[in-house]
Amino acid sequence: MAKQLPYQTLTEIFQRFAAAEPEPKGELDHVNVYTLVVAVALSAQATDAGVNKATAKLFKIADTPQKMLDLGEEGLIEHIKTIGLFRQKAKNVMKTARILVEDYGGEVPSSRAALQSLPGVGRKTANVVLNMWWGHPAQAVDTHIFRVGNRSGIAPGKDVDAVERAIEDNIPAEYQRHAHHWLILHGRYTCVARKPKCAACLIRDLCEFEEKTL
Structure with a gap:
């Protein structure tokens, strides 16, 4: 050191x-703050390029928490099965989508504590979202x-x-x-x-x- x-x-x-x-700029493709959260969560132990390849079609049909719920876990898996730990990540993405719909009116919260309370979202993911979307340092x-x-x-x-x-x-x-x-x-x-x-x-x-x- x-x-x-x-x-x-x-x-x-x-x-x-x-x-x-x-x-x-960050290298994870996204179209809004929700897809940014999903992309960052998927990127754990995976490359940005690999995530971008998997989400290119996904985000065209599931760019909101409700659309993700409508797609369903198996439908999500079909898009992200090339990414490491895809089954656990799919479960977390679906749980997060449900929490966002039921507790936050489908909106992504802008506080670190709220973001970190979401399944599969740790401090690093929360910090990426706070920085890239809301411009926090x-x-x-x-x-x-x-x-x-x-x-x-x-x-x-x-x-x-x-x-x-x-x-x-x-x-x-x-x-x-x-x-x-x-x-x-x-x-x-x-x-x-x-x-x-x-x-x-x-x-x-x-x-x-x-x-x-x-």
């Missing part, structure tokens, strides 16, 4: 990220962010909660809204797990990683 980078260095890092990609720490945060010194921490706190406590406020997207994309395409592409890295001169590749 690298040591926490100083504030000035973090400011320079995020200035570079912002200059390269001013409005970073919520930090959804996945494996990419955990790796980048610890490897670089941007947000070191022994677990995802510690990394989330390190982002919130140390990254300048003006970069908080997009921080998790910049870090995910950096981890997905540059600071990859096995052999990071340090030669192509925007922040290689600021990063604490000792085993840089050339």
Whole structure:
């Protein structure tokens, strides 16, 4: 685990990220906040590309909780059976749809606590939805962010909660809204797990990683 980078260095890092990609976007396809919740829940232990392939047709016919209930669990499974853990995920999606219809008038709630009360929706999923749909500076720490945060010194921490706190406590406020997207994309395409592409890295001169590749 690298040591926490100083504030000035973090400011320079995020200035570079912002200059390269001013409005970073998540890579899960969705058409509204409900389909975003479903897509993020389906993405656990799966790739965004795999989820997008499975939901391309699904979201054309089931883009509201009621339409999902009308489709039914077996109908949902037919669309998502290429995704890992699809049976359990299908059960959670159907339970969530019923709760949203019966308790929230078919609308997705905008509070973290309410989102986390939904089946299959953990803190990471709730943070993604809060950030991507409502623009909250919520930090959804996945494996990419955990790796980048610890490897670089941007947000070191022994677990995802510690990394989330390190982002919130140390990254300048003006970069908080997009921080998790910049870090995910950096981890997905540059600071990859096995052999990071340090030669192509925007922040290689600021990063604490000792085993840089050339």
